Amino acid sequence: MQKLVLIRHGESIWNLENRFTGWTDVDLSAEGYEQAKRAGQLLRKNGYNFDAGFASVLKRSIKTLHIVLEELDHLWIPVKKSWRLNERFYGSLQGLNKDQAIAQYGAEQVQKWRRDPNEDPPPVTKEDERYPGHDIRYKALTERELPLTENLTQTMDRVLPFWNEIIVPRIRKNDQVIICAHGNSLRALIKYMDNLSDEEVTQLEIPTATPIVYELDEGLNRIRHYYLS
Numbered sequence: 001m002q003k004l005v006l007i008r009h010g011e012s013i014w015n016l017e018n019r020f021t022g023w024t025d026v027d028l029s030a031e032g033y034e035q036a037k038r039a040g041q042l043l044r045k046n047g048y049n050f051d052a053g054f055a056s057v058l059k060r061s062i063k064t065l066h067i068v069l070e071e072l073d074h075l076w077i078p079v080k081k082s083w084r085l086n087e088r089f090y091g092s093l094q095g096l097n098k099d100q101a102i103a104q105y106g107a108e109q110v111q112k113w114r115r116d117p118n119e120d121p122p123p124v125t126k127e128d129e130r131y132p133g134h135d136i137r138y139k140a141l142t143e144r145e146l147p148l149t150e151n152l153t154q155t156m157d158r159v160l161p162f163w164n165e166i167i168v169p170r171i172r173k174n175d176q177v178i179i180c181a182h183g184n185s186l187r188a189l190i191k192y193m194d195n196l197s198d199e200e201v202t203q204l205e206i207p208t209a210t211p212i213v214y215e216l217d218e219g220l221n222r223i224r225h226y227y228l229s
């Protein structure tokens with residue numbers, strides 16, 4: 001039996017301000033730093049060790065993983081960062097306060113944008129400064145890979161190649177792996193691993209900086225999963 005740990009980043013400044021974030025590279029809030037530290041301490045108390053870490057290319061994920069590994073005295077392990085683990089690209093909702101969005105578009109539409117796996121948030125244009133094509137960290141991506149908006153199904157389609165080609169081989173080698181990502185990139189991964197329907201995944205909410213442990217059998221099938229507390 002092998003354990004895989006998933007963790008959403010600590011609270012970010014825009015989580016605190018209740019704003020759609022997506023690929024916007026906002027920092028952790030003061031509480032977010034503390035949450036990450038507590039998550040690392042919890043993993044240490046429970047005897048966790050890791051051989052490899054994975055993060056997105058957004059600082060709230062990178063910093064959370066770094067703080068967790070620091071608490072474990074594991075800063076030396078290899079950490080691979082990929083845009084494929086980024087939060088879902090929330091299109092032109094990025095930056096908007098979620099309550100203001102409800103006032104503007106209605107609660108039902110906003111809930112669909114947030115949780116319906118096939119509902120596209122309004123896109124940005126290529127001229128918009130939020131378009132990832134303007135950000136040098138994405139310069140190796142093809143135009144097809146650069147989103148104007150993303151629904152959860154599309155997020156899953158770009159997370160899974162990284163999971164299958166990069167992470168799964170490490171787990172198969174018996175490496176202990178920790179993945180620090182985002183509400184919706186983890187939701188996409190969990191939808192796949194737990195074989196959740198489109199309907200079931202609408203109910204899945206993932207708290208910040210709370211380690212989720214997956215116990216896997218030799219075929220990497222899930223035996224059980226639970227939040228570490």
Ligand SMILES: O=C(O)[C@H](O)COP(=O)(O)O
Pocket residue numbers: 019020021022087088090114182183184
């Ligand atoms: O990008 C965001 O705004 C959040 O990290 C996730 O937001 P959601 O819970 O509205 O999908």
